[in-house]
Amino acid sequence: MDRVFRAWLAVASLTTLFGFAGCSGGGDGPARFRSSGSVTIDGQPVSQGMVYFMPAAGNEGPQGYATIQGGKYDTNRDGGGTVGGMHRIKIVAPDFEYESSGDIDLPKSDGTQNFELKAIDVRRIVPGPPA
Known part of the structure; x- marks a missing residue:
């Protein structure tokens, strides 16, 4: 009986393990692609x-x-x-927000996209008084 229980436990554990592994790879949703790059404002990196x-x-x-x-x-x-294709971009930092005025066509593959912002194109966020 002990051997039967251990065999059942091993099968149950493997079934659970393979079930979780199947859930972690994108599933039924669209393919997603890696996007990386830099974000600067007037040539300075956004921290x-x-x-x-x-x-x-x-x-x-x-x-x-x-x-x-x-x-x-x-x-x-x-x-x-990202899913690739046409996107609007929003960048939020502690002291400003930026939203693209038009769409950007991202590749349907891994890629690099640098955002070189100008201070004139962003909306400054002014911190409010302490609560």
């Missing part, structure tokens, strides 16, 4: 913030995102790859 990749009208798929650290971002680090 921290977020980049959002929002599919434009007619482009199916989830929004991608990446954390900016030291002027660099990488969707692989955060797990929010």
Whole structure:
């Protein structure tokens, strides 16, 4: 009886393990691609913030995102790859926000996209008084 129980436990464990492994690879959703690059404003690296990749009208798929650290971002680090195709871009940093005025065509493959912003193109965020 003990041997039968151990065999059943091994089969159950392997079934569970393979079930979890099958859930972690994109599943039924669209393929996502790695996007990485730099984010600067007037030539200076943006120290921290977020980049959002929002599919434009007619482009199916989830929004991608990446954390900016030291002027660099990488969707692989955060797990929010892009679906490729036409996107609107939003960049949020502690002291400014930027949203693209037009769409950007991202590759349907891994790629590099640098964002070289100008201070005149961003909306400054002024911190409010302490609560």
